Amino acid sequence: MITGGAGFIGSHLADFLLHKGHEIIVFDSLDPQVHHGRNLPPDYLSKQVKFIHGDVRNSEQLAESLQDIDVVYHLAAAVGVAQSMYQVQKFIDVNSHGTANLLDVLINKPNHVKKLIVASSMSIYGEGSYNCPTCKKIVNPKVRQFVTEKTKDWEYSCPICQNKLIPFPTRENKPADCSTVYALSKKEQEDLCMMIGKTYGLNTTVLRFFGTYGSRQALSNPYTGVCAIFSTALLSNNRPIVYEDGNQSRDLIHVKDIVQALNLSMERSESKHEIFNVGTGKSVSISEVATILSNALGKKIHPEISYKFRSGDVRHICADISKISEKLGFKPQYSFSEGISELIPWIKEKFILNGGNIVDNSVKAKLELEKKGLI
Numbered sequence: 001m002i003t004g005g006a007g008f009i010g011s012h013l014a015d016f017l018l019h020k021g022h023e024i025i026v027f028d029s030l031d032p033q034v035h036h037g038r039n040l041p042p043d044y045l046s047k048q049v050k051f052i053h054g055d056v057r058n059s060e061q062l063a064e065s066l067q068d069i070d071v072v073y074h075l076a077a078a079v080g081v082a083q084s085m086y087q088v089q090k091f092i093d094v095n096s097h098g099t100a101n102l103l104d105v106l107i108n109k110p111n112h113v114k115k116l117i118v119a120s121s122m123s124i125y126g127e128g129s130y131n132c133p134t135c136k137k138i139v140n141p142k143v144r145q146f147v148t149e150k151t152k153d154w155e156y157s158c159p160i161c162q163n164k165l166i167p168f169p170t171r172e173n174k175p176a177d178c179s180t181v182y183a184l185s186k187k188e189q190e191d192l193c194m195m196i197g198k199t200y201g202l203n204t205t206v207l208r209f210f211g212t213y214g215s216r217q218a219l220s221n222p223y224t225g226v227c228a229i230f231s232t233a234l235l236s237n238n239r240p241i242v243y244e245d246g247n248q249s250r251d252l253i254h255v256k257d258i259v260q261a262l263n264l265s266m267e268r269s270e271s272k273h274e275i276f277n278v279g280t281g282k283s284v285s286i287s288e289v290a291t292i293l294s295n296a297l298g299k300k301i302h303p304e305i306s307y308k309f310r311s312g313d314v315r316h317i318c319a320d321i322s323k324i325s326e327k328l329g330f331k332p333q334y335s336f337s338e339g340i341s342e343l344i345p346w347i348k349e350k351f352i353l354n355g356g357n358i359v360d361n362s363v364k365a366k367l368e369l370e371k372k373g374l375i
């Protein structure tokens with residue numbers, strides 16, 4: 001069963017697992033923000049899956065659907081870092097309480113589930129790790145809460161020698177530093193699943209996805225990944241809005257590589273009760289993302305570098321993927337430019353199918369954040 005399987009990542013996972021001969025149940029509430037109020041599963045979802053229109057907060061629906069299941073992928077979630085900061089209840093309800101409910105059903109109702117794989121997020125780390133070349137030390141700074149208009153000093157300095165710190169791959173043992181409600185709810189999902197998994201001997205694996213992109217990502221949802229947001233703006237002939245100076249960086253991973261990690265977690269016994277980063281181990285700056293997408297879409301539109309600080313945003317984060325590589329044999333297959341070449345034809349087709357109408361909600365989202373004092 002894939003909870004949230006009608007979404008971006010879950011639907012790609014379903015395709016992959018079907019191809020391998022598995023039988024799949026997709027359990028999804030069709031959240032209106034993602035599915036635009038449709039009551040039917042999206043067209044891209046394979047007709048070979050059994051679709052259940054259900055909510056992870058509903059015990060009866062879950063208990064009934066789980067009866068013949070041996071592996072649960074728990075992907076259902078309210079997704080959106082910035083949005084979670086003004087919809088606190090929704091995010092805690094769906095992500096934390098939904099997961100608690102799933103666990104209650106797994107331990108109290110009849111089922112044969114042997115494996116639970118949970119989608120977590122890099123956002124639980126807050127800021128990535130850094131290296132001070134002078135002190136030869138790894139530093140884990142706290143997320144910036146506020147960068148003043150005057151200083152605009154985006155980069156971190158070493159607390160000991162004051163020299164500039166250099167971004168360094170983040171390992172799974174970096175302590176969590178949740179700066180958003182979304183992150184907090186993902187950490188709670190991790191902790192709940194691991195605790196219950198270990199207590200009841202339910203083989204559990206947590207995967208911390210880094211920024212994921214690819215076809216089927218909800219384009220009109222202004223709170224999803226940066227590639228979807230920028231592409232939507234560009235297709236609408238708007239300039240992508242870049243916060244800070246554009247040199248902040250992320251580890252962006254193609255959805256098919258995420259699927260590889262999800263599958264390895266099911267197939268490899270070494271995944272039992274482990275937490276893994278799932279990224280590429282390489283980073284790209286946000287300005288570069290805007291430029292690469294603009295070129296790929298054949299647009300001559302430069303991003304709008306806003307020099308504004310968005311509350312809770314991290315400056316640099318990149319995954320250390322040695323653990324998942326060594327234990328599960330994970331190896332990302334897509335560089336950023338290769339991944340983009342899968343994304344672009346899909347976006348263009350969607351744009352044409354919609355008669356050139358893809359709603360660019362990013363300006364509205366920016367105004368919303370400004371109104372709430374979060375920018």
Ligand SMILES: NC(=O)c1ccc[n+]([C@@H]2O[C@H](COP(=O)([O-])OP(=O)(O)OC[C@H]3O[C@@H](n4cnc5c(N)ncnc54)[C@H](O)[C@@H]3O)[C@@H](O)[C@H]2O)c1
Binds near residue numbers: 005
């Ligand atoms: N996309 C990323 O960059 C990224 C990064 C890190 C972690 N993740 C995690 O991966 C998972 C999948 O994300 P995605 O990008 O595919 O998002 P998505 O929004 O495309 O998919 C999530 C799905 O969950 C469903 N859903 C929402 N609330 C539900 C509920 N109460 N009951 C049942 N279904 C519900 C939605 O309808 C949607 O189909 C999420 O847990 C997310 O937190 C995603």
Ligand SMILES: [Zn+2]
Binds near residue numbers: 133136160
């Ligand atoms: Zn130093």
